[in-house]
Amino acid sequence: MTSYALPEPERLRAAVTDYAHSFRSTALEMDRPESDPKTLNPIVSDAYNQLFLSLPPEYNQDPLIVDGRPSYLYSCVERAVVYEELAWGDAALLISAPGPSLSGVVTEQLADPVQLERYYTRLAKGPTWTFFAVTEPQAGSDATNMSNALVETDGGKVMRGRKKYVGNAARADLGVAFARVRPGPLGISAVTVDPSRPGYHATPIPTMGMRAFGLTEIHFDDMPVEEDDILGKHLSPTRRGMAGAMRTFCLARPIVAAMALGAARACLDYAEEHRRELRGEERTALEKLRQRHTGIRHLTLTAAARADNDPSDGTMSSAAKFKAAELTLECAEFALRQFGPGARFEHPLLDKLHREARAFEFMEGAGNMQRLNLAQGYLKRRILND
Numbered sequence: 376m377t378s379y380a381l382p383e384p385e386r387l388r389a390a391v392t393d394y395a396h397s398f399r400s401t402a403l404e405m406d407r408p409e410s411d412p413k414t415l416n417p418i419v420s421d422a423y424n425q426l427f428l429s430l431p432p433e434y435n436q437d438p439l440i441v442d443g444r445p446s447y448l449y450s451c452v453e454r455a456v457v458y459e460e461l462a463w464g465d466a467a468l469l470i471s472a473p474g475p476s477l478s479g480v481v482t483e484q485l486a487d488p489v490q491l492e493r494y495y496t497r498l499a500k501g502p503t504w505t506f507f508a509v510t511e512p513q514a515g516s517d518a519t520n521m522s523n524a525l526v527e528t529d530g531g532k533v534m535r536g537r538k539k540y541v542g543n544a545a546r547a548d549l550g551v552a553f554a555r556v557r558p559g560p561l562g563i564s565a566v567t568v569d570p571s572r573p574g575y576h577a578t579p580i581p582t583m584g585m586r587a588f589g590l591t592e593i594h595f596d597d598m599p600v601e602e603d604d605i606l607g608k609h610l611s612p613t614r615r616g617m618a619g620a621m622r623t624f625c626l627a628r629p630i631v632a633a634m635a636l637g638a639a640r641a642c643l644d645y646a647e648e649h650r651r652e653l654r655g656e657e658r659t660a661l662e663k664l665r666q667r668h669t670g671i672r673h674l675t676l677t678a679a680a681r682a683d684n685d686p687s688d689g690t691m692s693s694a695a696k697f698k699a700a701e702l703t704l705e706c707a708e709f710a711l712r713q714f715g716p717g718a719r720f721e722h723p724l725l726d727k728l729h730r731e732a733r734a735f736e737f738m739e740g741a742g743n744m745q746r747l748n749l750a751q752g753y754l755k756r757r758i759l760n761d
């Protein structure tokens with residue numbers, strides 16, 4: 376629950392529309408492999424407090440103002456509304472922006488009060504890039520099988536291992552990485568990482584889409600870890616480590632769903648705007664996609680409200696992410712089809728949208744993992760008639 380009144384979704388959406396257009400203005404430049412969001416679009420720094428900081432009110436002196444009232448984007452519902460709109464402009468720029476991202480969500484789930492205060496204070500100082508590292512070369516969906524480890528040495532604890540497909544890690548000021556401390560699913564801890572420490576190496580990976588995000592492979596080469604960096608030590612073993620990651624995913628998946636919906640809408644808008652005339656069946660197909668978009672937006676906002684209320688039940692979050700990712704790909708394919716065989720060359724924005732549409736399937740867990748969560752939620756009677 377937030378300590379301030381949430382704005383109406385439509386008013387909140389309208390309040391960030393100009394920002395979304397600014398995102399769009401650099402979308403193609405941002406797609407170049409060498410592009411750097413730190414320098415290419417000043418909005419990521421200029422609108423840091425309004426769009427990206429999303430911390431409790433006491434840590435944000437200059438929030439977004441909607442109808443004369445502050446909106447701190449501290450709730451999942453607010454973020455779902457805003458992120459859909461901004462992703463319409465450019466999802467890649469959105470995820471490559473500074474701010475707490477998932478590292479903030481997991482820190483809130485697992486940190487003790489001193490760690491949390493330190494984290495918030497650091498982020499509130501100014502644009503701060505962060506990362507959240509779970510995936511490994513041999514452990515993606517099967518994250519509990521991770522091998523990156525916290526190892527005790529004569530000189531103290533060190534982190535040793537690798538993470539892969541971690542966004543923003545080469546430019547980050549701060550991050551959270553998961554590491555094994557003991558065998559078994561409960562033997563995993565989340566650790567705050569300071570990338571300036573020796574032994575931290577982040578190497579960019581070339582990608583087909585979301586290039587601005589700068590996916591990287593991280594090598595932890597005996598990077599020193601302080602006791603204070605380990606999150607969740609004050610919690611019971613069943614509430615720390617991967618349990619914190621699960622609650623984080625529950626809060627993150629409606630946001631990924633919202634971003635997917637923004638990208639889906641961008642595809643449909645593009646097709647409508649640039650095709651001189653849609654034939655009967657094309658118009659019908661477009662209208663059906665728009666209707667599904669409306670339905671999945673409702674599902675996403677319902678999931679976001681549930682996640683705000685109880686982040687331990689991720690059923691609806693998984694449903695929203697799965698349905699939104701599926702829709703985005705269909706919208707991107709529909710839009711490309713409207714422009715014939717040369718579409719990718721003649722419509723570079725559509726080409727980018729189509730290349731990026733698949734990313735939503737994998738971000739915060741592959742589609743089949745969402746299906747499994749949904750099936751488990753169904754068996755536990757967690758799917759209600761909202």
Ligand SMILES: Cc1cc2nc3c(=O)[nH]c(=O)nc-3n(C[C@H](O)[C@H](O)[C@H](O)COP(=O)(O)OP(=O)(O)OC[C@H]3O[C@@H](n4cnc5c(N)ncnc54)[C@H](O)[C@@H]3O)c2cc1C
Pocket residue numbers: 507508509510514515516517539540541542585588590734737738739740741742743744
């Ligand atoms: C744009 C983008 C950004 C990302 N950002 C981050 C980040 O910041 N931090 C981070 O840690 N990770 C990040 N990831 C990685 C992402 O979380 C993983 O890609 C995802 O968890 C899947 O893991 P994997 O790639 O190893 O695929 P795998 O787990 O190998 O899955 C491959 C395929 O097999 C299927 N599959 C796997 N297991 C099963 C099963 N039991 N039953 C049925 N099907 C199964 C999956 O559905 C998938 O289709 C990012 C990925 C992308 C694309």
